Amino acid sequence: MDVEQYLRRIEYDGPLEPSRASLRSLHRQHLYTVPFENLDIALGVPIVLQPERLYDKIVARRRGGFCYELNGLFCELLTALGFRVSMLSGCVRRDGGGFGPEFDHMLLKVELPEPWLADVGFGESFVDPLPLTAGTEEWENGHLFGVVPENGGWELYRRDSDGTQIPLYRFSDVARTLPEYVPMSEYHQTSSDSSFTRRHICTMARPDGRITLAGMRLIEAKNGFRQERLLADEAELRECLRELFGVELDPAASWQNLTS
DSSP, X not given: OOHHHHHXXXXXXXXXXXXXXXXXXXXXXXXXXXXXXXXXXXXXXXXXXXXXXXXXXXXXXXXOBOHHHHHHHHHHHHHHTTOEEEEEEEEEBOTTSSBOOTTSEEEEEEESSSEEEEOSSSSSSOSSOEESSTXXXXXXXXXXXXXXXXXXXXXXXXEOTTSOEEEEEEEOSOOBOXXXXXXXXXXXXXXXXXXXXXXXXXXXXXXXXEEEEETTEEEEEETTEEEEEXXXXXXXXXXXXXXXXXXXXXXXXXXXXXXX
């Protein structure tokens, strides 16, 4: 992996020593420059969990990815910079209740030497790394994020302005390896039961909010205000991906799957 090229990809020119300040800056820049997106699944392009393939997609071809790709490669970067990093397995809360299976999500633990939770692959969530300590909450765009012990592991939650606390995912503090996520990665690419095969998304954090492309709907949240509009056609979708997310897809791609 070319570390300098990766840092240019996320437009980072700050300190590189393994510290809380460096982790915070790297984490923020990654979220502000690399979108969470699952477009390859709609386009029928296989996602392969190998570091060199992730680097080629995210850094060389300036694409985004979903959790296994984004956190998998961010783990490689942090390790190359001297951070002590572990991949952890998360179980994501389902809309209908309950949580998904093991390896449903990948997140990272960083030792500094106190433990921190890093996650650049969960869409709308915390922007700054979270202390992996119960009782500590971080404020982000009108929400509070924190962790609580849960059944021998941890639960990440979001607390809204009205006081409602919503669990986002559960995870155990057990170090994992990239190949362990392959079966669930393939499941999310192929199963009709996975939300990733039923809808495509491209979303990226901004310092003042978030911008999201969900199907043909463009949603912009800025300083607490939200506006939404429907894109007209493939040409506008291409322009949106290029201008707002920096994503340039192969012209020969099956765009019908993205516009339907």
